[in-house]
Amino acid sequence: MSQPVIEARDIRRDYHVKRGFFAKTRTVHAVKGVNFSVEKGKTLAIVGESGCGKSTLARILTLIDPQTSGELLIEGKPVDIATAKPSRELRRKVQIVFQNPYGSLNPRQKIGSVLTEPLLLNTDKPASERRDLAMEMLVKVGLQPEHYNRYPHMFSGGQRQRIAIARALMVGPSLLVLDEPVSALDLSVQAQILNLLADLQDELGLTYVFISHDLSVVRFIADDVMVMYYGEAVEQRSKEAIFADPQHDYTRTLFSATPRADVESIRKRMEAKAA
Numbered sequence: 001m002s003q004p005v006i007e008a009r010d011i012r013r014d015y016h017v018k019r020g021f022f023a024k025t026r027t028v029h030a031v032k033g034v035n036f037s038v039e040k041g042k043t044l045a046i047v048g049e050s051g052c053g054k055s056t057l058a059r060i061l062t063l064i065d066p067q068t069s070g071e072l073l074i075e076g077k078p079v080d081i082a083t084a085k086p087s088r089e090l091r092r093k094v095q096i097v098f099q100n101p102y103g104s105l106n107p108r109q110k111i112g113s114v115l116t117e118p119l120l121l122n123t124d125k126p127a128s129e130r131r132d133l134a135m136e137m138l139v140k141v142g143l144q145p146e147h148y149n150r151y152p153h154m155f156s157g158g159q160r161q162r163i164a165i166a167r168a169l170m171v172g173p174s175l176l177v178l179d180e181p182v183s184a185l186d187l188s189v190q191a192q193i194l195n196l197l198a199d200l201q202d203e204l205g206l207t208y209v210f211i212s213h214d215l216s217v218v219r220f221i222a223d224d225v226m227v228m229y230y231g232e233a234v235e236q237r238s239k240e241a242i243f244a245d246p247q248h249d250y251t252r253t254l255f256s257a258t259p260r261a262d263v264e265s266i267r268k269r270m271e272a273k274a275a
Contacts, residue, residue: 002039002040003075003076004037004038004039004073004076005038005039005040005074005075005174005175005207006037006038006061006072006073006074006075006094006175006207006209007036007037007038007071007072007073007076008034008035008036008037008057008061008070008071008072008073009035009070009071009072009073010033010034010035010069010070010071011031011033011034011035011057011060011067011069011070011071011072012029012031012032012033012034012067012068012069012070013029013030013031013053013056013057013060013065013067013068014027014028014029014030014068015027015028015030016028029231030053030056030231031053031056031057031060031067031231032053032230032231032232033070033232034057034070034226034228034232034233035233036224036226036233036236038175038207038208038209038224039207040174040205040207041201041205041206041207042207042208042223042224043201043207043208043209043210043221043222043223043224044208044209044210044222044223044224044225044226045210045211045212045218045221045222045224045225045226045239046058046209046210046211046212046226046228047212047213047214047215047218047225047226047227047228047254048213048227048228048229048254049213049229049254050213051230052228052229052230052231053228053230053231053232054211054213054228055179055180055211057211057228058096058177058179058209058211060072061094061175061177061209062094062095062096062177063079063081063086063090063091063094064096065081066080066081066082067080067082074090074093074094074175075093075174088122091122092122092171092172092173093173093174093175094173094174094175094177095168095169095171095173095175095176095177096168096176096177096178096179097161097164097165097168097176097177097178097179097181098164098179098180098181099179099180099181099183099184100184101157101158101160101161101163101164101184101185102152102157102160102184104160104164105152105160105163105164106152107151107152107153108151109151109152110148110149110150110151111138111147111148111149111150111151111152111163112131112134112148112149114152114163114167115133115134115137115138115148115163115166115167115170116130116131116133116134116170117167118167118170118171119133119134119170119171122171123171131148133170134148134166134170135148137166137169137170138166140166140169140200140203141162141163141165141166141169141196141200142162142192142196143159143162143163143166156189157184157185157186157189158185158186158189158192158193161181161182161185161189161193162193162196165181165193165196165197165200169200169204173206174206174207175206175207175208175209176206176207176208176209177208177209177211178197178208178209178210178211179211180211180212180213181193181197181210182194182217183212183213183214183217190217194217194220194221197221198220198221208221210222215227215251215254215255216255218239219239219243222239223238223239224236224237224238224239225237225238225239225242225243227242227248227250227251227254229248229250234248234250234251235247235248235250235251243255
């Protein structure tokens with residue numbers, strides 16, 4: 001077995017909340033002792049409803065927030081941003097794609113600047129090379145080189161999410177955390193983005209942590225699935241096992257309440273809607 005690209009050992013995240021001047025401070029346990037590992041080229045889907053702690057966990061994995069306790073390892077090396085600022089090299093290894101393609105891009109920045117900025121901040125590449133790499137990445141995500149000089153408002157939601165994916169890939173990360181990357185998109189566009197992510201993973205050998213509230217969306221892309229409920233991982237198995245025979249009551253409830261979102265099901269729903 002190869003070394004995991006990312007590994008979490010008993011990761012916990014607490015928040016201390018004070019409700020009023022005289023009230024006692026209350027501790028909220030947002031993430032409660034989560035364990036997992038993801039090997040190179042594989043996808044772990046973290047599934048659960050809003051408030052289950054999956055986005056809090058995503059912020060820890062992408063070095064935005066520190067864990068309260070537990071150990072986070074990236075390519076075998078322990079990481080704790082509460083005790084040591086992550087290096088530029090480490091930040092390049094982990095990138096994130098957010099849910100909202102409309103809010104994640106600066107409307108005043110041309111797409112070329114959006115894509116070259118990570119290279120400007122994290123590498124010493126000259127301007128001409130940054131431009132060439134950005135244009136190559138546009139093509140890789142299904143856009144055109146001429147889009148380089150356009151602004152975000154000139155693109156559809158699906159195109160903007162392609163741009164967000166391109167931006168995340170510009171520094172050559174080994175891990176991509178995808179936080180609800182298709183939930184704000186139309187069903188037909190969801191299928192296109194899922195296919196793009198699968199193709200990029202095969203081509204570039206990427207490792208994904210895919211955050212979703214929709215259990216069926218991950219059917220297409222995941223290798224393993226971890227189901228979170230109130231900050232805990234209540235079930236964690238291979239995609240085939242969890243879809244064939246979910247063990248936890250919450251997983252069964254979530255599964256039965258979620259419409260199928262695989263490519264074929266999306267096509268049938270669109271045909272029924274048009275009839």
